[in-house]
Amino acid sequence: MTTTGFTDSSASQLDGSGFPGFSEDVPLDLSGITEGSERALLARLIDRTFDDFADTAAAVGYCSHPIRLVGHSDTVDPVTGEILSSFSSAEAPLGVLYRPCGNRRADVCPACSRVYARDTFAMIKAGLTGGKTIPDTVAANPLLFTTLTAPSFGPVHGPRARNGQKIGGRCRPRDKTPLCVHGRPVGCMAIHDDHDPRNGTPLCDDCYQWQSAIIWQWWAPELWRRTTTAIRRAIAARLGLAEHHLRQVVRVEFTKVAEYQARGQVHFHVLIRLDGPDGPGSPAPLDGDQLGACVRNAVTGMIMEAPPVDDHDQARILGWGTELDVKVVRDGNRTDDPDRPLTPEQVAGYLAKYATKDANSIRPVARPPAHLARLEATARDLGRRALRHDPVSPYRLLGKWAHMLGFRGHFSTKSRHYSITLGRLRRARHRYRQLVARAARLGEPVDVSQIEDQLLADDVETTLVIGSWHYQGTGWTNPGDEALAIAAAARAREYGQWKASKINNW
Structure with missing residues (x-):
């Protein structure tokens, strides 16, 4: 198995047919959706823009708060000056170009933080076992x-080890319970578990x-x-x-x-x-x-x-x-x-x-x-x-x-020479998406296992992209879109965990 932030050489061995989340009997979890979001989702179905949203959401990896851009760009051959292709935001499925927010925090964007975690895992693992230019x-x-x-x-409450276990011991046992200068006990005979709300709190706020x-x-x-x-x-x-x-x-x-x-x-x-x-x-x-x-x-x-x-x-x-x-x-x-x-x-x-x-x-x-x-x-x-x-x-x-x-x-x-950089992994993922898109247009197969060196090459691009883009806003404009994107990201994480468990069992 090759674990990276942008590709998986074992993907071709798993078509996902055994993943329970692909069944029609297991819909996305939208239990927390609001009434307004539900109406917005129905409106997407009625005006027939749902497929456009689905394509856009997949393109940004089901980001919770994607960035919206308007403008256009031209891809130019730097030698001849020939315009090879052009793209305008008006051509995008929803009429606006959406890009992932890229936030690493799981509480802000579960989808983008997962990408960041996978890149970080690839970067760390390369420095441990090699690969990715190491x-x-x-x-x-x-x-x-x-x-x-x-x-x-200052002393704080928290779980304590006992008999080789991380929890089960008394917090701060004392034979006698002396008081601090503020009249509060300096000991605690309670047994805190990992979810005790007192964990981390000082025994005495004035002493801390x-x-x-x-x-x-x-x-x-x-x-x-x-x-x-x-x-x-x-x-x-x-x-x-x-x-x-x-x-x-x-x-x-x-x-x-x-x-x-x-x-x-x-x-x-x-x-x-x-x-x-x-x-x-x-x-x-x-x-x-x-x-x-x-x-x-x-x-x-x-x-x-x-x-x-x-x-x-x-x-x-x-x-x-x-x-x-x-x-x-x-x-x-x-x-x-x-x-x-x-x-x-x-x-x-x-x-x-x-x-x-x-x-x-x-x-x-x-x-x-x-x-x-x-x-x-x-x-x-x-x-x-x-x-x-x-x-x-x-x-x-x-x-x-x-x-x-x-x-x-x-x-x-x-440190500088520990491993490959996250920026280089992001560039490789961008090249991979371009390669897959081109192969799809031409109807050609892509052998991911044979192109890693090409994706990670630190060379200069052979084409020049010239464009004018403007920031329009952040987030989905339809309140139902965000709820659906978050639910789809959760299902994608479930699939990723299922696929990893299958590969590791082989």
């Missing part, structure tokens, strides 16, 4: 799966360091940047090299995603790979355990000073939390050990899943938890204080990121 020999390089957490800003929690969140991207430098220095020291000579012997590559914890702080899941001097796939001078020791030393010793917000604030010393987890996925000697708890595919899927989430992933839609609302309010207040104190303060944009609880970093990042 040599297969990269599968032998040492690899770590590391989780870095935020420090504690709300401002420090936001300041740490604001500087978390910079803390990670400095940590990568510290890891390289630790490796250089272990090899007895000067830091500026390190790239002549070894290269450190990584990819990471951020995930919000129930208390509102992000933690980072990171894949760290060690390559030789010639890049991905070249032999590394350390094994996984030695690399893990360097990472632990760098993380535990990493601190940085955060400046005060204003004259009424103070500087803070920031570092990582004590819950550091460093697992060796590969040690550089074997890659086929069935007793290892992690596989590259598992890790890639895990990281891709979290790449589509943000702060909203821990916010119930109906009623956000009070502690998250207070963190957001604290971020806005600190941003206002920073602006009053100094217009060029490093915290001047903190209020803008209050909805993210102060975190301003990208949720998915990678």
Whole structure:
């Protein structure tokens, strides 16, 4: 099986005839549709534009909030100046050109976030096992799966492990229940499950360091940047090299995603790979355990000073939390050990899943938890204080990121040479669609398994597209269209999961 963000070489082996969602007895789930949307869908059937909508929805991958464009474009041969083809939005099925919104957040657009997750999975997996322009020999390089957490800003409620299980233990058991300075218990004998609304909430709101929690969140991207430098220095020291000579012997590559914890702080899941001097796939001078020791030393010793917000604030010393987890996925000697708890595919899927989430992933839609609302309010207040104190303060944009609880970093990042870029995968998918459309017009078959190198080629296009396009708006103009697109996207996800399960069982 070849898993990519734009093609699947096993698709020809599955016609979908066994998928239960293709049956007429299993309609799309429109149980939550409003009366107005239902009338709009009926209007589509009456005026016979439903087929036009269906074609448009399929073209944008059942995006929930597609972008509407009006205009025209010409495809020109750059050598002769000949116009090879022309296209106008008036020729589109609905008279407007619809394009996918491309939002990575699953709570905003399930369809586009799924595409983003698949691209992220392909990008991560290529850096683990090769493919997509990365040599297969990269599968032998040492690899770590590391989780870095935020420090504690005060005790909070949450599930606790017991007897090897993630839940079942008491929250904060105490033989005697002493009180904090504000008269509240410092212990909790409750057993919280994963869905307990108290998870992440402080035992005492007045003891909790709300401002420090936001300041740490604001500087978390910079803390990670400095940590990568510290890891390289630790490796250089272990090899007895000067830091500026390190790239002549070894290269450190990584990819990471951020995930919000129930208390509102992000933690980072990171894949760290060690390559030789010639890049991905070249032999590394350390094994996984030695690399893990360097990472632990760098993380535990990493601190940085955060400046005060204003004259009424103070500087803070920031570092990582004590819950550091460093697992060796590969040690550089074997890659086929069935007793290892992690596989590259598992890790890639895990990281891709979290790449589509943000702060909203821990916010119930109906009623956000009070502690998250207070963190957001604290971020806005600190941003206002920073602006009053100094217009060029490093915290001047903190209020803008209050909805993210102060975190301003990208949720998915990678080092330059870890793997293929997401942009290159998007270009390949665009070329693939063009190739399929051309083959359909000419009645020619397309052998997907034979064209991957052509799709991923980083060459210059042989044609020039000149056009004039204008933004008309975002979203479906018919209220029933969005409901149907979301339902169709859900069915497409079900089909994708069904197809993957069939392939994996072969």
